[in-house]
Amino acid sequence: MVSLNVLGNVPLNPIDEIFYENTGRPRDVRTDEGSLTLSSLNRVRIYKANVSWNSRLFDLEGFYRTGHYHWGYEGDFFGLYPEANYGPNVDIYNGVAPVGFEFHGKRSLNGLKVAFGPELWWGANPAVLVKYTRKLGSLNVTGIYHEDLDEQAPAVSSFAVPVPPTRRATLHVETKVAGFGVDLGGIWAGDTRVGETFQIVDGTSGSYRIFQDQIESKDTWGGKVKLTLSKGRWNWYASGAAMGLVAGGGADYTQTFTGWRLKDSGSGNQFNVLSGLTYNMGSWQIAPNFLWQKPIEGPIPGDVQAPGRPRNVLDDPFAVRANRETTAGEILITYDPTPASWMYAWDSDMAEDASLAASVGICVSQPSHHPGCGDRDSGRRPYHLCLPRRPPGARPLGGACPHHLQIQPRPGHYRQPVCRRCRAEWGRCAPDPPCYGGDIRFIMNHYKLTAMAKINDWGPYDYHRDFNLTYPLQLMADLSTTVGRPQWFDLPQTRLGLRFTWRSLDQYSPRYCPTKVLNDIGEWVCDPMADGFSNGSEWEIRTYLHFNIGM
Secondary structure, X not given: OEEEEEOOOOOOOOOOOOOHHHHXXXXXXXXXXXXXXXXXXXXXXXXXXXXXXXXXXEEEEEEEOOOOOOOHHHOOOOOOOOOOOOOOHHHHOOXXXXXXXXXXXXXXXXXXXXXXXXXXXXXXXXXXXXXXXXXXXXXXXXXXXXXXXXXXXXXXXXXXXXXXXXXEEEEEEEEEEOOEEEEEEEEEEOHHHOOOEEEEEEXXXXXXXXXXXXXXXXXXXEEEEEEXXXXXXXXXXXXXXXEOOOOOOOOOXXXXXXXXXOOOOOOOOEEEEEEEEEEEEOOEEEXXXXXXXXXXXXXXXXXXXXXXXXXXXXXXXXXXXXXXXXEEEEEEEEEOOXXXXXXXXXXXXXXXXXXXXXXXXXXXXXXXXXXXXXXXXOOOOOOOOOOOOOOOOOOOOOOOOOEEEEEEEOOOOOOOOEEEEEEEEEOOOOOOOOOEEEEEEXXXXXXXXXXXXXXEEEOOOHHHHHOOOEEEEEEEEEEEEEOOOOOOOOOOOOEEEEEEEEEEEOOOOOOOOOOEEEOOOOOEEEOOOOOOOOOEEEEEEEEEEEOOXXX
């Protein structure tokens, strides 16, 4: 299957300046005969494609921007092969990932899986992953080997910064002992970083002592154990991990019992312990969860004197990011009278058949040593995670997870074409100032309405988070009608719609320009920090018509 994208007139002044179709904007290039405007760039492109080959001994799946699932439920205990379904983000940042192939063995090759390609997930290096699962008595044993073949091109989003090539191998054993589910795993990773140097800083501000150490072979090893127990109304789990400085895997993409958000980050350079339980009472479920983690080597303070400097993932063998020292807890309360259509499933918006389902999660996070502190990620940003929200450019001290609320009411019988979803989050940008946000989706017959509101929250792009660019208030409403039944997800379909977006602006917002002043070289520039000016605003009304023609 191949889908093509055909561009017409591309808007030049949208409120969101980055979008998939902006590659068709006119561009001026220099030639020997002067400036030349190119107005027909990328008018027809392959939007997405997939191919499959089913043989007696194997199935082969190829994908280009169509996504794939993870291997977390198939023995990938350390998350080496993540899920790659990015929704509208692939269009927003004009990415091509995921692109590659998956090989699934059958018959004599049963249990063998191979994934290979130039970018299997966003920011991945060209790589090959080989997984083999075998049952040995009561044990399910899985081994995975991952080898990066080359370096990736520059990142299209700071959420997926390509790191230097690495190789990793894991071994996972799953079994049951006395009613307990037992998962044991070991990882060997990052031997390409052995011999590299890194800094360690001791002392207090103004009197730091800077040391230099070196990655050793012992830093490439890590281990993890997980226990689960289900008995009547109760479900319980506990897990712990000890990961060497460069023994990094991936995040935990699986769900244990319910929709908890506190999970193992999979990073190297840490010890962690997690535990949670659920108690079911008819249609209700109460589920507390707990996380403690601590890096083996902590982050370098942002005010360290030369020759010290904060670490980053490109220039140093490791960095303290998601594995920063944290103690956190959450409690999740769920009402779901039809658990067969689980509301924490990825497609619950479509599959949930209860007349009313709801959940609320309260999360409390207390970083225990360096509050909210961590190293830099790419080394190219003007902030350090130890800084407060002010002055501009500093990263906010976010907790481990935000509070969240989700309600899914469906009036009438669930087979009728009526469905709704309301969702809210708050506290993600805390503490200065706290942020709030929510969205609602409504579908009836051929009509679809989506609306969103955010207070003191970041804008839609990753660089807004990178530089802590926020808006006091953001509002959006989108009403559309389709040929056929509307879909929850923005999949290609013929659709006519109207979208309204409004934002207020202050000194921490992009494009806020209450007045202009002369700079040092005599140019008039915006002064967003000028006193005595009220908030600004920007808005957009957009009509659109999407054609989707299947052949």
